[in-house]
Amino acid sequence: MHLNFDVGDPELTTAEVERMWWWFQMGSIMDPYVRRHLWKSWGFCPRHTWIHAVWECELRGGYLLATSILYEDLTRRAARALRSRLMTWNVMVQRLQPRDTCFTCDSITDTKNFLGEQRWLASAERANRFQRFLALLKVTQGQWEERSCPLCLGGNGLVCRKHLLLGTEPSADLSQQLFALANRLEDFIESMTWGSKPAGLLEQASWVEALGWFAGWDYLEKLQRTHKDTLSRNTFQT
C-alpha cells in the first residue's frame, strides 16, 4: 500500500466535516478499534492528517488535544520501529509504509450512515476560516518553520516521512530525534491538563512538527500561500 501524497486544497469539504464529527466528536479516536487501524496506517493520509487537526482546532474548542495524543503515540512507535541497528535503511524505511487505508478516506467512501451534507455547511464554512488554526500556527511559526523538512519547506528539521519513502536518506540520529519529538509532545499534552505548567513555544510547536514529519509539509505550504497575510515567511519572529 502506498501513500497518496496529494493534499488537495486546504479547505475542508462538508463530507469531511460530517465524517469526522460522526467518528471523532465523542473521543472515538481513542477507541481500541480505531487506534489499531491508525497504528497500521501510521495515522491518516497526508491530507486528512492536517484536515483532522484543523477540524479539531476549529470545531472542537481551539485545542489540539486528540491530535497531539494520537501523534505522540505514533511518533514514539515510529522512533521504536526505526531503532534497529541490524537492518539496512532500504529495508527499515519500508516500515514507514502504511499497512492499512486512511480511516477518514474510508469513512467518506462509505456513505450508508451519512446524515446529509447540508446541515454541515455552516460548520465547514467556520472551519474554513482557519481562524484558530492560523492563530496557533502564527504563535509558533518561528519554531516549526526552523524545524520543518529541508526538502518540503526549506527548514533545518528532520527529513519527513514522505521524502524518506521517496528515497532520501535520514540523519543517523532519526530514531533519537523522534523520541525527543514524542517527549516534547508529551510535555505539550501535559500542559493541556488541569493544574499543569504552560508549555514553551518549542513544545507548543511539537504537534506541527509531528504532523509535518508524518504527512509532509505540502498542506502548510499551501496554507502559507493562501493566507499570506498571516503566515508569510519570516514575517513573524519569536
Ligand SMILES: [Zn+2]
Ligand atoms: Zn484520507
Ligand SMILES: [Zn+2]
Ligand atoms: Zn519533506
